[in-house]
Structure formats: C-alpha cells, structure tokens
Amino acid sequence: MKPIKNEKKLCLICMEEHEVQTVIIEDSEEFKGEEVSFDATYEYCAHADECLETEVIIKANNLAMKDAFRAKVGLLTAKEIIAIRDKFEVSQKDFSEILDAVIASFPFLMQQSFQSIKSI
DSSP states (O other): OEEEEEEEEEOTTTOSEEEEEEEEEEEEEEETTEEEEEEEEEEEETTTTEEEOOHHHHHHHHHHHHHHHHHHTTOOOHHHHHHHHHHHTOOHHHHHHHTTOOTTTHHHHHHHHHHHHHTO
16 A cells, blocks of 8 residues: 555545545456456555545446456557657547547546546
8 A cells, every 4th residue: 555645634434624635545356357457546544544435436446447448459548548649749539530439428437537537
C-alpha cells in the first residue's frame, strides 16, 4: 500500500472526521478471460484498517483494469489514445473518422477515459 494523498474529512468507513489517506494498492482481476494486474486507488481509514472505493474511484479503477487488459493483449490504452490525439492535435470526432470508428460510441469512450484520469 502506497500513500499518495492525505486529506482531513469525514471518513465514510468509520463516520468520524480525521486524516483519510488515498492509497495505491496492486490489485488483480479477471477480465474477458485474462488475469490482469493494475494499480488500484482506494481511500484508507487507519482507524478501521479498511479501504473504500468512492464512485469516482470505482470508475478510475475500472479504467485502470481495462487499460491493463488492453496493454496485456496489445491494444492501445486510453492514455495512449489521448497522447496520439494530443500529438497530432486531432479532435475526438476527427480521430474517430481517421480510424473509421463508430462516431457515436468513440467520443463516449474517450469522455469516460478522460473523466476517470482527470478525477484522480
């Protein structure tokens, strides 16, 4: 468990106000038949010695797990796609047209990826 942030707030585990750590823990899950390992983020309560995932953290951990899967099977991760778009200064719509992707679903994928990365 690697601490990355401390914040004094209401702890949703013990329901007391104290320093709550945000920590990274190596996690593993099976996704589409593949076992993938990834760094998962949690809020940690030292009083109860328990971890918690908020809704924002659940989304970020889901993206991290899916990116680990993509990397394992040789697909581009969300961060790699964003980096390519940034390098060539291409919008989501233009990038999806370049890749001949389904325009209606590609921006949703990128929005979810960007929101999850931004909220950590």
